[in-house]
Amino acid sequence: MTDGTIRVLIADDQMMVREGFSVLLNAMPDIEVVGEAVNGREAVDRVRELAPDVVLMDIRMPELNGIEATREIVAADGAAKVLVLTTFDLDEYVYQALRAGASGFLLKDASARQLADGVRVVASGEALLAPSVTRRLITEFSKLSGTPRLMPTAHAAYGDLTDRETEVLVLIAQGLSNAEMAERLVVAESTVKTHVSRILVKLGLRDRTQAAVFAYEARLVTPG
C-alpha cells in the first residue's frame, strides 16, 4: 500500500492456481500482482526482493512449506501480510499458519470478490478468518472464562456405569461442580454426590479430576 495499489505476491506450486488468481486480482483496479513463487523458499526470496503488501500463500508446497515460509516472512519484519490459502476448511495446518503469523486465510474456491476483499482486508491490517476457525478459537478462549457449556450428548452407558452415572460423568468432564450438576439434573446435591462416589468406585478413580481425564481418554467426551 505504498501508494494506493496493493502489491500482491502469489506463492503456489500449481501453475493453474497462480494464473487464475493472477488474472482475477489484476482485474481489480487497486490490486496488482507483482510476482509469483512456486515454493516456500522462493516465496521468502521474492518477498525480500519485491516487498509486496500481501502474500497469497499456499500451504502445501515443495522445498519449504507455507507454514515455515510464513514464519520467515513475518519474522523478517517486512510489512508483508500473509494470506494463507487452504483447500480444506478444518485443515489442521490452519492453526499452525495462524501461529506462524499469518493474517488470515481463504479457501481456494473463494469467489473473485472474496479474494479481492480478502486481499484488501489483510492489506489494511485486519485479520481474516473463516467463521469455523474463529468459532474454535473463541471456544477455546471461552473456556478461560470458566463458563461451563452444555451440549446434547447421546446417552451411552460406559462399562459398569448406569445411564445416570454416565450422564453425571459427562457433566464432571465439563467441569461442573456437584451443586451445578444438582441444579442441572434437578435433584438434590446429596444425590449427585452419591452418583459421583459410585462412579469413582466403579472406575477405580480417586477424584473428579481423574474422572474428567478418564472421560476424555475413554472418548466419552471429545475435545472440540
Place this chain on the structure above:
Amino acid sequence: MTDGTIRVLIADDQMMVREGFSVLLNAMPDIEVVGEAVNGREAVDRVRELAPDVVLMDIRMPELNGIEATREIVAADGAAKVLVLTTFDLDEYVYQALRAGASGFLLKDASARQLADGVRVVASGEALLAPSVTRRLITEFSKLSGTPRLMPTAHAAYGDLTDRETEVLVLIAQGLSNAEMAERLVVAESTVKTHVSRILVKLGLRDRTQAAVFAYEARLVTPG
C-alpha cells in the same frame, strides 16, 4: 445479499455516527443502508422487520447493549451477520461480543474503504478481526497447545502461563493431586498450590477439574 446489494442496518445511539456511516456506505454501489436503530432493542426489532445482511452494531447503547442485541439477533436464526463497532482496541467487550456470535468488529475510526470492505467480508460469511484480538486469541490457543512462543508478545495480563505453570497444568490433566505433583516436581506442596492457584486465576477457571478439561480442549494433552 439477496440480489447483489448488501443490505445494512446501523445500530448506534449517536446520530452523528449513524449519519456518517450511512453516507459512507451508501456511496458504495453495492451497499445499501436499509435502516437505523438507536438502541439494542430497536436493533433486534429492525432486524426482524428488515432482514438485513449485515448489522453494524455499537456496543454501548441504552435499553439493550450491543452484546445482548447481538446474542438475540444471532440466536434469532437470521442470516444477519453482526459487525461490532468499538472505540477501543482492547475493549473487554470485544470478547463478549465474539462469544455472543458477532462475525467481527471494526474500530469506529475505520476508513471508508475499511468499513466497506468489512461489511462485504462479513456479508460473505467470513470473520473480521483486528490483529490485536486475533493475536490474543491465538496466543491463548497456542500457549495452551504447548507450542513454544516465538512471536514477541510483550503484552501479558490475562492468560499467559509460565513454563512451570504449563507443566503443572499438564500434570493436573493427568489426574495428579497436589501432593503427587510436589513429589514429581521435587518442590513443596505449598509451591504446587501456588502454581495451581495462579493457573486458575490466569485461565479464569474455578477448580482443577475445569483446568483438566481446559487442557484437553486446548489440546495441551490429547486422548490416546
Place this chain on the structure above:
DNA sequence: GACGGAATCAGCCATGTGGCTGATTCCTTC
C-alpha cells in the same frame, strides 16, 4: 409377591482444595 437394581435423599466426618497474605531467592531488564 419377593428380590434386586437404580435413583433418590440425609446426615456425619476427615481432608484435599482453593483464596489470601506475606516472604525469600534468583534472574533479567532498564
Place this chain on the structure above:
DNA sequence: GAAGGAATCAGCCACATGGCTGATTCCGTC
C-alpha cells in the same frame, strides 16, 4: 543498582469434596 517477573515456601481459613452409613421409592424380573 533499582525494578520486576518467576519460582520457591509457609500459614490460615472457608468450603467443596469424597467416604461411610442408612433410608425410601420405583422399577422390572423371577
